[in-house]
Amino acid sequence: MILKTIIIDDEKNNIENLSILLNKYCPQAEVIASASNAADGIDIILENAPDLVFLDIKMPEMDGFEMLKSLNAYSFEIIFVTAYDNYAIQAVRFSAIDYLVKPINTHELINAVQRAEQRSFEKGQNLQLNNLMDFIKQKDQKQLHRIALQSARETRFVEPSRITRCESSNNYTTIYISGGEKFLTSKPIFEYEQLLSDYGFFRCHQSHLVNKKYIKSWVKEDGGYLLMDDESQVPVSRNNREKLKNELT
Numbered sequence: 001m002i003l004k005t006i007i008i009d010d011e012k013n014n015i016e017n018l019s020i021l022l023n024k025y026c027p028q029a030e031v032i033a034s035a036s037n038a039a040d041g042i043d044i045i046l047e048n049a050p051d052l053v054f055l056d057i058k059m060p061e062m063d064g065f066e067m068l069k070s071l072n073a074y075s076f077e078i079i080f081v082t083a084y085d086n087y088a089i090q091a092v093r094f095s096a097i098d099y100l101v102k103p104i105n106t107h108e109l110i111n112a113v114q115r116a117e118q119r120s121f122e123k124g125q126n127l128q129l130n131n132l133m134d135f136i137k138q139k140d141q142k143q144l145h146r147i148a149l150q151s152a153r154e155t156r157f158v159e160p161s162r163i164t165r166c167e168s169s170n171n172y173t174t175i176y177i178s179g180g181e182k183f184l185t186s187k188p189i190f191e192y193e194q195l196l197s198d199y200g201f202f203r204c205h206q207s208h209l210v211n212k213k214y215i216k217s218w219v220k221e222d223g224g225y226l227l228m229d230d231e232s233q234v235p236v237s238r239n240n241r242e243k244l245k246n247e248l249t
Contacts, residue, residue, distance in 0.1 A: 001028060001117060001120065001121075002028060002030050003028055003029045003030065003050075003051040003052045003077075003113075003116065003117060003120060004030060004032050004048060004049070004050045004051045004052070005022065005029040005030055005031045005032060005050060005051065005052045005053070005054070006031070006032065006033050006034065006035070006041075006044055006045060006048060006050040006052070006053045006054070007019065007031060007034040007035075007053075007054045008034070008035045008036075008038065008040075008041035008044075008053065008054065008055050008056060008059075008064070008067070009034075009036065009054070009055075009056040009059070009081065010036055010037060010056060010059040010060060011036075011056075012036055014056070014081070014102070015034045015036070017104075018054060018081070018104065019031050019034070021104060021106060021109055022109075022113070025106055025109065025110050026109065026110060026113040028113065028117055029052055029113050029116075029117075032048055032050070033047075033048050033050075037059060037060075037061065037062070038059055038061065038062035038063070038064065038066065038067035039061075039062065041055070041067055042067060042070055042071065045071065045076070049075070049076075050076050051076055051077060051116075051120050052076060052077045052078070052079070052113070052116050052120070053076050053077070053078045053079070054078075054079050054080075054081050055067070055068075055078055055079075055080055055081065056080075056081050056082060057080055057081075057082040057085060057088045058082060058083065058085065058088075064080065064082075065088070065091075065133075065136050068129070068132075068133060069133060069136070069137070074126040074129040074130060074133075075126065076126065077116040077119055077120055077126060078097065078098075078126065078129055079097075079098045079099065079100060079112050079113070079116060080092055080097065080098070080099040080100070081099070081100045081102065081104065082099060082100075082101065082102065083101070083102050084101055089101075090194075090195070091132060091135055091136060092132065093191075093194075093195060094131075094132075094135055094145070094147055094148065094195055095128045095129070095131040095132040095135060095147075095148045096128055096148035096149075096150050096155060097128050097129065097132055097148075098112040098115060098116070100112060127155070127157070128148055128155060131146055131148060131157055134146070142160070142198070142199060143159070143161060144159075145159065145160060145199075146158060146159055146160075147159075147160055147163075147195060147196070149175055149183055149185050150185055150186055150187065151183065151184055151185055151186060152186060156183060158175070158177060158183075160196055160199040160200075160201075160211075161199070161211075161213075162177050162178045162179075163175055163176070163177055163178075163196070163201075163211055164176045164177065164178055164210070164211050164214040164228060164229070164230065165208065165209060165210045165211060165214065165228065165232070165234060166189055166192050166196075166201075166208070166209040166210075167189075167207060167208055167209075168188065168189035168206070168207040168208070169207075170188075171186075171187075171188050172184055172185065172186060172187075172188075173185050173187055173188060173189045173191075173192055175192075176230075176232075178214070180230070189203075189207065189208075189209055192209055193209050196209065196211075199211075200212045200213055202243075202244065202247050203240070204226060204234060204235070204236045204237065204240050204244055205234065205235050205236060205237045205240065206237060207235075208234045208235065210226060210228070210234055212247060212248070214228050214229045214230075215227075215228060215229075215248070216228055216229050216231075218236070218244070218248065219233075223235065224236045224241060
């Protein structure tokens with residue numbers, strides 16, 4: 001499957017380098033147009049109806065996020081390309097969208113394009129990109145944020161406030177949601193620890209991450225465990241007991 005591909009980056013040498021890498025390692029991503037600023041990027045997206053867009057986040061005058069806000073619909077896959085920016089990357093990861101950090105790693109590029117190719121079979125609105133735009137527009141309204149949870153079959157969008165706890169199983173994590181629902185995701189628990197750190201979550205054990213608002217009590221017998229509102233018991237590791245005490249006081 002050929003992906004009509006657009007590159008938007010304010011540095012022309014970055015456009016040239018990425019084009020060369022795509023031609024060599026990802027021939028399915030055919031570069032049909034490029035732009036060196038966000039305003040021209042909007043025009044070429046509207047004119048070409050691409051399948052895939054590589055977008056630099058940091059650009060003068062209008063950055064990549066501002067550019068996307070000006071579009072009414074997102075029927076294309078997107079891969080962000082950026083120098084390290086903690087907030088921007090955090091926002092992108094929260095919606096489970098691919099990003100590449102400059103200088104581009106070839107292996108990561110190949111994997112990101114393959115994922116975009118797979119998703120492109122399911123034509124329609126890019127819900128993950130919609131979620132990112134909502135996240136950015138509602139930056140200070142955490143109660144409205146939704147995190148993208150990915151499994152092998154689907155991507156679910158859930159408010160962090162509804163997640164009661166996360167439990168690790170090797171490189172997978174089971175997300176427990178209020179009301180008794182649970183969802184097996186294909187990410188390790190340390191990634192959710194990072195993504196949910198600003199939403200009241202605490203890593204009480206190597207295999208467990210809990211939402212503090214759902215803790216019913218801390219039972220200190222039998223090695224110590226947290227009793228959650230749903231009556232589930234979550235162990236507390238010895239190394240985290242003092243930290244937990246500070247978190248709950």
